[in-house]
Amino acid sequence: MDQDTGEAPPPNAGKTAACWARVRTRLRQEVGDVEYRNWLRQMSLAGVEGEAAIIHLPTRFLRDWVRDHYGDRLRMLCQAEMPGIRLVELRVQAAARAEKPGIEEDVAELSPLAESLAPISAPPIEPVRNDWLVPLDPRFTFDSFVVGKPNEFAHACARRVAERPAQAGFNPLFLYGGVGLGKTHLMHSIAWSLREQDPNLSVAYMSAEKFMYRFIAALRSHNTMEFKTQLRSVHVLMVDDLQFLIGKDNTQEEFFHTFNALIDAGKQIIISADKAPNDLSGIEDRLRTRLSGGIVADLHATTYELRLSILQAKANVSGVEVPPRVQEMLARKIASNVRDLEGALNRVVAHAKLFGRPITLESVPEVLSDILRAHDKRLSIDDIQRKVAEHYNIRLTEMASARRSRAVARPRQVAMYLAKQLTSRSLPEIGRRFGNRDHTTVLHAVNKITELMAEDPSFAEDVTLLRKMLEM
Numbered sequence: 001m002d003q004d005t006g007e008a009p010p011p012n013a014g015k016t017a018a019c020w021a022r023v024r025t026r027l028r029q030e031v032g033d034v035e036y037r038n039w040l041r042q043m044s045l046a047g048v049e050g051e052a053a054i055i056h057l058p059t060r061f062l063r064d065w066v067r068d069h070y071g072d073r074l075r076m077l078c079q080a081e082m083p084g085i086r087l088v089e090l091r092v093q094a095a096a097r098a099e100k101p102g103i104e105e106d107v108a109e110l111s112p113l114a115e116s117l118a119p120i121s122a123p124p125i126e127p128v129r130n131d132w133l134v135p136l137d138p139r140f141t142f143d144s145f146v147v148g149k150p151n152e153f154a155h156a157c158a159r160r161v162a163e164r165p166a167q168a169g170f171n172p173l174f175l176y177g178g179v180g181l182g183k184t185h186l187m188h189s190i191a192w193s194l195r196e197q198d199p200n201l202s203v204a205y206m207s208a209e210k211f212m213y214r215f216i217a218a219l220r221s222h223n224t225m226e227f228k229t230q231l232r233s234v235h236v237l238m239v240d241d242l243q244f245l246i247g248k249d250n251t252q253e254e255f256f257h258t259f260n261a262l263i264d265a266g267k268q269i270i271i272s273a274d275k276a277p278n279d280l281s282g283i284e285d286r287l288r289t290r291l292s293g294g295i296v297a298d299l300h301a302t303t304y305e306l307r308l309s310i311l312q313a314k315a316n317v318s319g320v321e322v323p324p325r326v327q328e329m330l331a332r333k334i335a336s337n338v339r340d341l342e343g344a345l346n347r348v349v350a351h352a353k354l355f356g357r358p359i360t361l362e363s364v365p366e367v368l369s370d371i372l373r374a375h376d377k378r379l380s381i382d383d384i385q386r387k388v389a390e391h392y393n394i395r396l397t398e399m400a401s402a403r404r405s406r407a408v409a410r411p412r413q414v415a416m417y418l419a420k421q422l423t424s425r426s427l428p429e430i431g432r433r434f435g436n437r438d439h440t441t442v443l444h445a446v447n448k449i450t451e452l453m454a455e456d457p458s459f460a461e462d463v464t465l466l467r468k469m470l471e472m
């Protein structure tokens with residue numbers, strides 16, 4: 001402790017310091033030396049305020065980065081190692097030995113000047129091990145990727161690149177599509193497949209975000225040469241979610257040069273993004289041109305058939321019986337993307353395992369009520385009324401009118417029936433939307449339509465068709 005002030009150190013200071021040292025050691029073990037050195041080494045414990053450990057970092061950039069990427073872990077470790085600590089507060093405070101204590105240096109927006117920005121305490125230049133080779137997710141292989149219409153082209157391209165990397169016409173491979181449609185899964189599949197064929201092949205997979213932060217870290221520690229050499233030594237470079245490089249000019253520049261160097265050297269590049277190269281705004285034209293220079297393949301939104309096949313495949317390996325009717329219901333209701341679908345299935349399966357109860361059509365809506373409600377928003381009662389009115393050629397206002405003639409009453413009942421089937425609205429809620437009718441009227445409509453469908457196949461077909469159109 002500070003001997004010069006003449007004050008006695010607080011009684012527990014030594015113990016706290018020892019606890020803090022343990023937190024740091026554990027963190028270092030968890031994240032590895034390189035990451036620790038880049039981001040965490042400059043943390044210092046400033047003290048304890050109540051139940052909070054106060055941790056200082058020299059810049060706002062570092063503070064934000066640590067908070068966003070290690071915050072939870074840091075808090076948990078402090079809770080585990082430091083008695084009485086429940087919270088962690090990260091503050092910006094230049095290290096005491098810095099010349100102007102308290103000055104904030106915000107390097108989040110790196111300009112070309114960044115190169116000359118002296119790091120607060122330059123880490124010693126040591127050989128950084130090649131840790132571009134991040135662990136691949138063992139679940140993401142070609143074997144577990146279900147192929148259907150929306151993804152067959154992207155899948156075929158990925159297979160082709162995995163078989164014969166760096167072939168003209170397929171380099172770079174640019175995969176794009178909305179979230180949760182399988183871009184990362186396909187990239188990892190290619191990497192697995194390449195590694196299997198040749199364990200000596202170096203395949204670097206990283207998110208564009210990681211690329212950017214590695215690059216910034218290299219700038220900070222004056223290690224850009226090493227960064228470049230390392231990157232350019234790989235055989236295959238995969239950069240996931242390229243949209244995150246948008247607007248980050250100097251990182252984009254670096255990426256562009258790496259890209260060119262690799263392509264020129266006959267290496268394979270695989271990129272993913274949420275949009276096609278031409279639709280990515282904020283990307284320089286010359287980069288855009290190069291990105292489109294190989295093959296561009298998109299992953300389309302899923303179809304009901306693909307969702308069902310995916311559910312079947314995943315249910316098969318879940319270890320729990322998932323009845324076909326439940327699979328159909330999930331495939332119908334959770335149409336946003338595969339990630340959501342998987343999340344819903346996982347929850348249903350976990351629930352069944354935890355409580356030892358079978359999965360049924362009745363239990364699922366309860367287990368998934370929040371998820372289903374969120375997805376229902378996509379199909380509103382308005383949509384249903386509009387579609388049904390259009391189909392039977394009646395005016396939309398008839399849905400809420402008091403008229404009871406068969407020509408309008410039957411379509412109205414169909415709409416109520418569909419609202420009950422396709423949304424999670426309650427009977428009274430539905431009634432209100434149909435000219436303030438009572439919930440018993442809605443119930444009557446549901447029963448009536450069910451009855452008619454059983455009696456009259458052509459009516460049943462009609463309603464089923466409407467339902468399909470609404471679900472598309």
Ligand code: ADP
Pocket residue numbers: 139140144145146147151177178179180181182183184185186310338339342
């Ligand atoms: P993206 O990177 O496009 O956002 P991911 O590749 O992370 O999406 O996919 C989200 C989740 O959905 C992953 O768990 C992935 O395994 C799964 N998934 C996506 N598409 C398929 C598919 N065709 N077959 C099997 N699983 C899939």
Ligand code: MG
Pocket residue numbers: 183184185240241
């Ligand atoms: Mg992804």
